[in-house]
Amino acid sequence: MRPLRLDSLEIFEDVVRCGGFRAAALGRGVSSSAISQSISVLEEALGIRLLNRTTRSVAPTEAGEQLLERLRPALYEIRTAVDDLNQLRERPSGTVRINAPGPAADHVLCPLTFEFMKIYPDVNVEIVSDAAIIDIVEQGFDAGVRFGNQLAQDMIAMPLGPALRYAIVASPDYLRKRGRPHSPRDLLQHDCIRRRFPGGTMVTWKFARDGDEVEITPKGRLTLSSAHQELQAALAGSGIAHLFEDYVRDDVEQGRLVELLCDWKQKLPSWYLYYPSRRHTSAAMRAFLEYIRNQRQHPDRR
Structure with a gap:
């Protein structure tokens, strides 16, 4: 039987938390094979399988779950003890x-x-x-x-x-072709650049002016998943975008984008x-x- 290495217990926790060898390896800056080898050595030392491995996922066995339940508080205490020593250093690390x-x-x-x-x-x-x-x-x-x-x-x-505030923007070229919306509801007649959240729901656009609140579900041919992509699409004339002011400030000032419905901005937390x-x-x-x-x-x- 191989001796038990304490660092392999921390690696085991990392694999379960990250959901796989590759993600755990990336976090540690090592190869997936090195992580897999550490887990194999740990299982051999303990004489029991800790992880169920498939081509798509890694999940703890019943024994693995039992070990994790006791292991997490212990690792937390070890990390806390080490970090308490860090307080004695002149510079935090x-x-x-x-x-x-x-x-x-x-x-x-x-x-x-x-x-x-x-x-x-x-x-x-x-x-x-x-x-x-x-x-x-x-x-x-x-x-x-x-x-x-x-x-x-x-x-x-x-x-x-x-x-924070959102800005509604479009390129001058898009506005020359499609015209300029004058109210939030006019956006429903335009090609809007939509965004989908990671969970699958579509982002809605909210507006407020003088106590009047409007929320629309934008329509458009292009759906993206990040603000950077939306900005690129707006600059390319692909439609009207809904972005934080920070993202579009320079492009509006330089005339690459035109801000729309400025009096309908809703303040956000x-x-x-x-x-x-x-x-x-x-x-x-x-x-x-x-x-x-x-x-x-x-x-x-x-």
Whole structure:
């Protein structure tokens, strides 16, 4: 029997959390075969199969589930103990993993992170762009970014910026061919660039003016899944797009896009960084939170 390696237990947890060898390998920066070999060695050392493997999925066996139930609290305590030692260092180290929708990552989180990493050279940051609502604890993230009205009550949250607004835009070429809408309902007669959420639902467009609120389900031939794609489509004259102001500001100022229905903009909640209230916060994450608090208090330093 081979001796049991404690690091293989952490690898086992990673494989289950990530849903497969490849995803776990990417997170660790090693090959899938190395992860598979570690699991095989662990199963041989324990004398029992921990994972059911198919060509499409990996899932824990009953024994694997039982081990995970005891393993997760133990690994958490080990990580906490190691991180407590990190408090004795002059400079925090470690990794901060954050899940955020693409627009929040592009225009708010990435600029903050780039400056933060200059100040804290020993901290690694991983940002995963994902529009789906997930359990950040279960998926191994330190924090997430969402609208303020989408947060669970057991989360601590802090705003990352001002309230947001969507802009309705189209290229001058499109407007010459199809004309200009004068109200939200006019959009139903236009070729709109639609977006589908990861869960399959279609994004609706909401408007407000002088107490009048309108919500439409846009119609159009083109359906996409990201803001970057929508911007490219709008610039190409493929239709009318519904994008955050940050995405289109430069193109509107340069005349590549024309903003429409400006008096119908609806204010949205700001982006919030959120993290679990009942979980130990690492030294790296505490440094990141403190940096964001300072930036909120002194935005001119950014």
